[in-house]
Amino acid sequence: MKALVLEENGKLVWRERQLRVVGGWYRMRIAAAGICGSDIGRGFKGGAYHYPLVMGHEFSAVVEEAPKGGKYAPGTLAAVYPLLPCGTCAACAKGFIQLCERYDYFGSRRDGAFAEELYVPESHILPVPDGVTPEEAAMTEPAAVAYHGTHGFEMGQGASALVIGGGPIGLIAAQWLRIRGAGEIAVADIDPLKLEFAAKFGFVAMDAEDATRSSRSADYDVVVEACGVSATRTMAVELCARKGVVSFIGNPADDWTFPKALFSSVLRKELAMRGNWNSVPDPDWRETLEHAGRDLNLKDLITARVPMADGASAFGRILNHEGFHCKTLLVN
Ligand SMILES: [Zn+2]
Ligand SMILES: [Zn+2]
Known part of the structure; x- marks a missing residue:
């Protein structure tokens, strides 16, 4: 599959990238992924944990292939909670997964959503209600x-x-x-x-x-x-x-x-x-998806939609302060 790969600080390239396959997880096709302020620091100010890296932690995706016995069928549109808690540290033991001491994270510590596809665990899939678009769903993370x-x-x-x-x-x-x-x-x-x-x-x-x-x-x-x-x-x-x-x-x-x-x-x-640190699936993500497109206006915050393959140019415009932007989405 193809991905927008951060090869080194300041260098984003749309190229072939091996998809990391995880048994028991869902293969998801990325629909839309937002550029976060933190991606600017991560990609262009030396803030990445490692290279190469695929950034992108605010995203919506569609189930392409479900694992055996998975409860979500292919075609399901979902918002994906990007933080992968360790499950064993003191914070996790108390149920504060957003405060995990050893968390993994799509788009910062491991490859994320500025790509065509991504493997995601079922526990992190939040199906999107009818009437909420893939673009609005990609706003769930910042909204949460x-x-x-x-x-x-x-x-x-x-x-x-x-x-x-x-x-x-x-x-x-x-x-x-x-x-x-x-x-x-x-x-x-x-x-x-x-x-x-x-x-x-x-x-x-x-x-x-x-x-x-x-x-x-x-x-x-x-x-x-x-x-x-x-x-x-x-x-x-x-x-x-x-x-x-x-x-x-x-x-x-x-x-x-x-x-x-x-x-x-x-x-x-x-x-x-x-x-405050991060967000939790319940209530933050659940409430966001309930209010999205109703009394919570996420759509009008999206000021640019750019094909994923042209992602480097979208980052360039943000870095060069070309025009006003609130949220830029990269779309597949
Ligand atoms: Zn963010
Ligand atoms: Zn933990």
Whole structure:
């Protein structure tokens, strides 16, 4: 089969690649796979675990061949949970598979979905309900990560919410907060194009630089940090209301110093600060598939669809900041 192979840092080639056959797993044909921000670091900033590697962890696929006794028939469209937990570590023993100490992962630690085919275990196959397209289904992973970071804490009806970061995860997080019953929901970013895009989803656009300079009094009951830089982590704490919740999703890109006054505000406001890692099949993936195409708009986040074979050019456009993009899908 063919795959978009990362031969070395910065070099993606569409070429023949031996499919890794795993007995007892399903042979799946990839339908669509999203380019994640983490793939930029992995493929172009030396972040790969090894070479050659086939990236792609956000994807939908169709069962091509089921193992003997498998419960899903050929032709079944599925979203695929990409994290393969070890099953034996302390986290796995407690049922926190997303926190596994020795996990494997499609598209980072082992070959993933920027390819024609992939072998997948039955436990990781989530059939897609009728009415949800293969492209929407490919958005399940980021949507589930956003779900993970916006649930698991209490939030009153009509609560005010702020999401810092207007990328795909931020815009899905803001939608989940709306589904949970938040009142005013603001999305902050420094990129005016991202703010314009966020406004189309009905969110209040906030210039992140203005906000840190001027609106020290702003207070949001829930603040979701989906950027991962120290300035936005500080902003999240500053703009959170008394008794509020700060939920961190953004993978940290830098160190963060916590000045005494800022930390004092965590005490004085009695803030709850939550870390989030990855997602779990239930409820994150299940809820995502239930809401997709209904009150969860994933379709309009897709700003480009590129044939898998031309994947290198799609990465090139993102790296060169050519035009606005939210989520780019590679499709077979
Ligand atoms: Zn991702
Ligand atoms: Zn484990």
